[in-house]
Amino acid sequence: MIKGQFPVEKFHSLETPFYYYDMDLLRQTLDAVKKEVEGKNYIVHYALKANANPRILREIASYGFGADCVSGNEILKALDCGFPASKIAFAGVGKTDKEIKIGLDNGIFCFNVESLPEMEAIDRLASETGNVAPVALRINPNVDAHTHRYITTGLEENKFGLNESDLPKAIDLIEKSKHLKLIGMHFHIGSQITDLSSFEDLCVKAVELQNWFSQRGISFEVLNVGGGLGINYHHPNHCPVADFEAYFRLFAKYLKLQENQTLHFELGRSFVAPCGSLIARTTYVKEGTTKKFLITDAGMSDLIRPALYQAFHHIENISSDKEYETYDVVGPVCESSDVFGEAVLLNQSRRGDFIAIRSAGAYGETMASMYNCRALPRSYFSDSL
Ligand code: LLP
Numbered sequence: 585m586i587k588g589q590f591p592v593e594k595f596h597s598l599e600t601p602f603y604y605y606d607m608d609l610l611r612q613t614l615d616a617v618k619k620e621v622e623g624k625n626y627i628v629h630y631a632l633k634a635n636a637n638p639r640i641l642r643e644i645a646s647y648g649f650g651a652d653c654v655s656g657n658e659i660l661k662a663l664d665c666g667f668p669a670s671k672i673a674f675a676g677v678g679k680t681d682k683e684i685k686i687g688l689d690n691g692i693f694c695f696n697v698e699s700l701p702e703m704e705a706i707d708r709l710a711s712e713t714g715n716v717a718p719v720a721l722r723i724n725p726n727v728d729a730h731t732h733r734y735i736t737t738g739l740e741e742n743k744f745g746l747n748e749s750d751l752p753k754a755i756d757l758i759e760k761s762k763h764l765k766l767i768g769m770h771f772h773i774g775s776q777i778t779d780l781s782s783f784e785d786l787c788v789k790a791v792e793l794q795n796w797f798s799q800r801g802i803s804f805e806v807l808n809v810g811g812g813l814g815i816n817y818h819h820p821n822h823c824p825v826a827d828f829e830a831y832f833r834l835f836a837k838y839l840k841l842q843e844n845q846t847l848h849f850e851l852g853r854s855f856v857a858p859c860g861s862l863i864a865r866t867t868y869v870k871e872g873t874t875k876k877f878l879i880t881d882a883g884m885s886d887l888i889r890p891a892l893y894q895a896f897h898h899i900e901n902i903s904s905d906k907e908y909e910t911y912d913v914v915g916p917v918c919e920s921s922d923v924f925g926e927a928v929l930l931n932q933s934r935r936g937d938f939i940a941i942r943s944a945g946a947y948g949e950t951m952a953s954m955y956n957c958r959a960l961p962r963s964y965f966s967d968s969l
Pocket residue numbers: 631633634652675735737772774775776777810811812813850851852853854889893946947
């Protein structure tokens with residue numbers, strides 16, 4: 585296994601736990617995406633929910649990517665960090681009037697509409713404010729993403745998107761409205777998808793639906809296939825850039841764009857997961873009756889993924905070269921699920937060692953809480969330490 589490169593000597597003056605971002609790796613990732621989409625009719629919207637740290641957002645915006653937002657505050661943050669309104673898509677099943685108005689007032693690119701009542705609300709608010717709202721129909725394609733149940737979004741049992749049976753009514757509503765402009769179709773089937781054939785299934789469904797619409801004389805400028813590209817959390821080098829080439833090649837193969845049509849993506853995790861690590865210190869090594877616990881000063885309040893989804897994150901002791909020992913790596917929070925890894929092989933640890941929990945740049949900082957009155961983790965960046 586390759587150990588990560590961390591400027592450990594610089595960490596000594598910093599209070600743990602904190603997120604550490606390798607900005608070169610972030611740029612390497614963004615370069616890889618840019619290379620795949622350049623010269624094509626593809627627009628990639630970065631999903632802010634994965635990581636909304638302003639430094640990270642500004643870096644992503646500087647590449648010219650768009651933003652995928654799921655709340656009014658995410659829209660405001662995206663604008664504040666340099667994403668143009670003309671590239672902001674707004675999804676979510678529960679957009680409030682206040683949030684819809686934020687979208688309308690700022691002239692965002694598109695509302696991804698997830699239900700008929702939401703469409704009525706957007707229509708009413710657009711009419712009250714004298715706007716025409718660009719909308720894409722988020723359709724639940726009933727395609728299995730073969731990922732964790734909690735992050736599967738494109739099955740009939742999930743709350744997301746319009747059902748196919750809603751579509752005639754949706755068309756009717758839009759045709760009758762002077763304040764809604766139908767520009768596209770939107771899908772998002774789930775997250776941490778490593779079996780790319782799920783995206784193939786999505787493309788087949790998208791083409792079928794596109795044909796259904798064109799039989800009714802409706803064509804779309806925008807096809808939005810959402811996000812979901814997974815990363816390899818188990819890779820021996822622990823921070824590999826996702827296979828963007830295979831991902832975009834698949835869509836090029838299965839979705840033939842019509843003239844003047846753009847294909848939109850909403851990638852979150854694959855942009856930011858590899859570049860972030862949660863850095864903690866060993867508070868205690870405790871001998872249990874059957875195992876040894878390494879208790880860190882980071883807990884599930886800083887990184888909830890292992891507790892919530894039984895997610896794997898590679899863990900390293902970056903202070904020690906001693907022989908390997910097996911530990912359950914746990915946090916200080918009063919929950920038995922506050923475990924980062926069971927039976928983890930680590931260089932022998934003592935109090936104060938730095939422990940790195942890798943590939944934590946996505947859904948780490950954004951999902952942190954203050955449970956147990958803990959402070960939120962800080963963040964540091966490789967180019968400004
Ligand atoms: N578009 C929509 C409409 C979404 O709901 C999501 C993620 C994305 C794009 C970005 O998906 P990504 O490329 O990041 O997979 N907290 C979970 C992941 C939840 C994903 C929610 N939606 C985790 O830590 O695994």
